[in-house]
């Protein structure tokens with residue numbers, strides 16, 4: 001265990017609506033300081049900007065429009081970082097602020113920059129406090145909640161463990177036993193169906209986004225916990241292997257680090273439907289995708305754009321960077337003399353899902 005990401009929901013850092021809770025934050029900082037004493041690096045993905053902004057503006061309900069939420073976030077973010085700085089001061093720990101966007105991380109150079117900055121901050125012994133850059137995110141490109149951001153940070157930073165701490169006790173089997181499920185070995189459609197939504201005035205994520213986040217993180221090889229941040233010493237107890245909340249086990253063969261950007265940080269510009277032979281060559285033999293295996297192409301994309309690769313049953317089997325534009329592929333498909341070796345996606349630019 002070298003590195004953990006702790007994702008904290010707004011409800012864990014505030015009391016009531018938007019009122020900062022310094023005691024809760026102090027307790028969290030004490031735990032994080034102890035984790036670091038054990039030689040484990042910590043990254044914090046902290047919500048609370050919108051919530052704290054609401055508190056400062058004396059709002060009792062989360063505003064509906066994006067501009068109002070963004071304004072709240074801008075007002076609350078500075079307080080949020082201040083609160084973390086104050087909380088870590090007794091331990092001599094320095095924090096640094098990182099604000100990310102979905103769109104930014106989809107660009108390779110920005111993704112690499114974010115990764116390098118995080119590595120350098122950790123090398124300096126700093127705790128990165130990460131949030132979404134709400135000012136410039138729109139509905140279409142918002143993470144929508146920080147659960148997914150937490151998972152992306154865990155994937156990007158090769159973390160060993162992700163703790164998603166909120167007011168939810170874990171994944172609860174509401175239709176069955178009514179109990180929290182202690183261990184999930186694989187996120188099947190049945191597990192995903194157990195996720196129900198939230199009623200909290202500041203929370204946005206709910207269980208669905210937490211399961212989605214757990215999926216991304218576990219596929220990246222990261223053990224993921226969903227647990228109540230209100231439990232005493234939760235971070236350390238989870239680290240010590242105590243069974244609290246729900247633990248999601250990582251997959252046995254996670255997607256290689258360099259291909260995760262392709263798999264999880266992209267919004268594909270189109271898709272390529274491939275035949276069964278090509279699907280087999282890709283998934284079983286690790287081959288590149290060649291033009292004769294492409295049945296049809298959907299959407300408009302340029303060379304280098306990321307596209308979904310879909311089998312004939314409509315299931316996305318891979319995601320990759322196309323060497324050809326959609327117009328070039330259409331031309332190849334119309335031309336029956338397509339050479340067998342015309343490569344559409346090189347195996348190194350293809351992440352199997």
Ligand code: GLU
Pocket residue numbers: 010046047048049050051073131132134144145146202203204
């Ligand atoms: N970036 C948001 C915040 O810090 C995440 C949670 C939300 O959308 O309310 O407030």
